[in-house]
Amino acid sequence: MSAPLVGRSEERSDEESLFSLEFRAEVRFLATLGMTFCGVVSKLRNKSLTSAPHLSVVFSSRLSSSRRRVILSASIPMPELPEVETIVRGLQRLLPGRRILDVRLGKTDFIDDPVQLGESLPGCRIESVTRHGKFIVFALLRSNPAASATASDVASKVTSAGVRMHLLVHLGMTGQLTVRPAADSAPPHTHAIFFLDDSRELRYTDIRRFGRILVVADSRIGEFRDRLGADPLEITEAEFARRMGVRHARIKALLLDQHALRGMGNIYADESLWHARIHPARQADLLTRKQLRALHREVRTVLQTAIRLRGSSVSDYVDAEGSPGRFQLRHRVYQREGKPCARCAAKIRRVIVAGRSSYFCPRCQRPPRVRKRARQSVDAIKRRR
Incomplete structure (x- = not known):
């Protein structure tokens, strides 16, 4: 034994002690946010919660008021x-x-x-x-x-x-x-x-x-x-396409999935998607080979550049000797909502994808098209209301 x-x-169990270690910090953080939710709401009562820069509150209208879910998505960087x-x-x-x-x-x-x-x-x-x-x-x-x-x-x-x-x-x-x-x-x-x-x-x-x-x-x-996925600095183009291109999930969610790519997070997923001109909500299995090839290249390039500049100090991060990083000066979309895109000057937008704030350029990163049947369903729901 x-x-x-x-x-x-x-x-x-082995599953609990090893498999979930990567995610506990975020789970504990969201639980703490939930306990302090009332205080947050009172501070923001005169503002639109959905427009708050680092907090998005989404209510599920399909649940009864007694069981209404509150989903807190925080973009405090890890x-x-x-x-x-x-x-x-x-x-x-x-x-x-x-x-x-x-x-x-x-x-x-x-x-x-x-x-x-x-x-x-x-x-x-x-x-x-x-x-x-x-x-x-x-x-x-x-x-x-x-x-x-x-x-x-x-x-x-x-x-x-x-x-x-x-x-x-x-x-x-x-x-x-x-x-x-x-x-x-x-x-x-x-x-x-x-x-x-x-x-x-x-x-x-x-x-x-x-x-x-x-x-x-x-x-x-x-x-x-x-227990964890491939290292994005070491994964080959073919393996990247195999892990990403066959999954029916949003590409941003897959980039954050530690069982697919270990070490990726919100900052570098957003930056890589911007460089590859891919919307974070795109379905991974609908990406072309050219798009997957570009994303693989940009993930590696963005990470290597960030390492060379010693990381992004947008919150509490410092290196082993207490010095901040400099890659935050190269951010093109992350936490730049409302600012001009460095490529086309369109205003950067923020949406929630995979429960996380996702920053993108609406012109360079075209949103996925809504399928005709899905659009008809949405229209039918609106008519019933």
């Missing part, structure tokens, strides 16, 4: 592939070979099991830092497993070289991972500090605490990696 994940995940890749490259330059001496935790509601985390990590050497989708993966090795038998038995795989395990970090909406001198005071909302053997600290800071930290056994890291 393979070793389980550390902490609370021991009580979860660190995506370029931001996480930038952080990982910085950490990979700073951390391999360093040993974790101790761990200090603040608020721990985003950590699978803070007690076991604190027991497992001290004494571990950081071997490498890599990215898998939006996850930051620390490969750890503890050379003396006897020093902490209970923690290692739960979390890790014992080998002749020592105990191997992997620390996974998802930044959620506002998470930051930085390496700072121990003499520097920690900023507010620092909830995890990993003390290193060179008088520096690896700090996890998260205002909203929608991130995730957990330890995965070495024997199960392959299973974790297999």
Whole structure:
């Protein structure tokens, strides 16, 4: 029987503990928004909710008033592939070979099991830092497993070289991972500090605490990696067309589907679609080969350019050394509603696609045509009203 994940995940099924990790930050965020919905409405009561820049409220008229659904779609940006890749490259330059001496935790509601985390990590050497989708993966090795038998038995795989395990970090909406001198005071909302053997600290800071930290056994890291889709920087044109071109779903939804492409998010989906001149609501299985080829090319180009410019700092994102990115200066549509398109000067618009705010140019990215039968159905509904 393979070793389980550390902490609370021991009580979860494999599907819950691994398959859904990528989406928990967004789920927790939307749940919090739902609890504060009344306060939001009171603040916006003199404004049109559908025109608010970062909040769209959609009511389902087919439900009774007692069961009316409220769908909240927030465009607060989450660190995506370029931001996480930038952080990982910085950490990979700073951390391999360093040993974790101790761990200090603040608020721990985003950590699978803070007690076991604190027991497992001290004494571990950081071997490498890599990215898998939006996850930051620390490969750890503890050379003396006897020093902490209970923690290692739960979390890790014992080998002749020592105990191997992997620390996974998802930044959620506002998470930051930085390496700072121990003499520097920690900023507010620092909830995890990993003390290193060179008088520096690896700090996890998260205002909203929608991130995730957990330890995965070495024997199960392959299973974790297999749960997510292809990396958009590595996927071939043929594989991209196979994953995208046969699905009866909106192309924006597929780009955000972590089982199809791991690491893509709202910013870079919108930017890639603009460059490829494809409307975010287009059905993926109706795209031509030429369009799929263009989208594959633009996804890679946009992501590579964003990495070169160290990501987009449109909210709380900073790199491993605390510096902001610059790709937000290259945004063509994201959060530019009402501003002129850089290509044709038409005003950028915003719609909700796949539950997310989607920005597009109505002239460069023609909306999908409504089929005749669907149009007739819409007209019939209007006549009945």
